[in-house]
Amino acid sequence: MGAARTIRQGNLGKRALRLAEKDGKFYGLADGKVCVEGTDADRVWQQLHDESGKSDPKYFGYSGARSRFLKFFPNGFHSEGYAAQERDYKLAAKNKLDATAPLEMAITGSGYGEAILSAYRATNMLSPFEKTRLQDVFRGPSSDAVIRAAAEFTESADKNSLGRLEAALKPHDCAKWTVVTYLPYLWRPDRHMFLKPEVTKDYAARVGHPFASNYEARLNIDVYASLLDLVERTSRELSDLQPRDRIDIQSFIWVVGDYQEDRDGTYT
Structure with missing residues (x-):
């Protein structure tokens, strides 16, 4: 995705998570790749964690x-x-x-x-x-x-x-x-x-x-x-x-x- 403003970032295991905003829309990225998007920042962040968590072997x-x-x-x-x-x-x-x-x-x-x-x-x-x-x-x-x-x-x-x-x-x-x-x-x-x-x-x-x-x-x-x-x-x-x-x-x-x-x- 193009230039976007970082709202939040963190890690889940070895995966780097980032919440970004562009033109009023929010994007959840894991290791630099967009996984989820939406209009509610908290919901996108939660969905990003949910999706990224599925990669854990446990x-x-x-x-x-x-x-x-x-x-x-x-x-x-x-x-x-x-x-x-x-x-x-x-x-x-x-x-x-x-x-x-x-x-x-x-x-x-x-x-x-x-x-x-x-x-x-x-x-x-x-x-x-x-x-x-x-x-x-x-x-x-x-x-x-x-x-x-x-x-x-x-x-x-x-x-x-x-x-x-x-x-x-x-x-x-x-x-x-x-x-x-x-x-x-x-x-x-x-x-x-x-x-x-x-x-x-x-x-x-x-x-x-x-x-x-x-x-x-x-x-x-x-x-x-x-x-x-x-x-x-x-x-x-x-x-x-x-x-x-x-x-x-x-x-x-x-x-x-x-x-x-x-x-x-x-x-x-």
């Missing part, structure tokens, strides 16, 4: 993700097997957190260290190594500051609140996505998402979402925004399966990315 799209999930849980989110394997223990951890360290109290309160530590220990979503480090955090002098920062991020979910939470956790070498997203996910599973990096990156590559290339270990609010976009897209794609909250969406991602083909049986 790609099987949202339909493939759905088929894989239903192979293990044929009745979807509302089967007894699914609840027992993936949902009930996370919901129990949430209920325990709400009872012992409710969000509205934790954001300004003090003395919730043991309750918060217990919430982290209530699931297998963090590694034993991470849980050991958190024991020092929530039984130490900075416990209240960390908890308040986590509660503030749950309420605000912006760059400043993430920065304050990172600053509180960094001296303990706990400024990790798993630690940062765990409490917001349990406090507000309607709004937040737990980030287990490797399985989530793998899932994003399989459905062709830019989170696969947007992810970085550094606590960057743009990474979290990309994660939430992945969650919203997945929720829309699965609307007929009626996911109740992001506990269901996180479980879906885990099943698609982690369950093995030789897993014993399926669940009704």
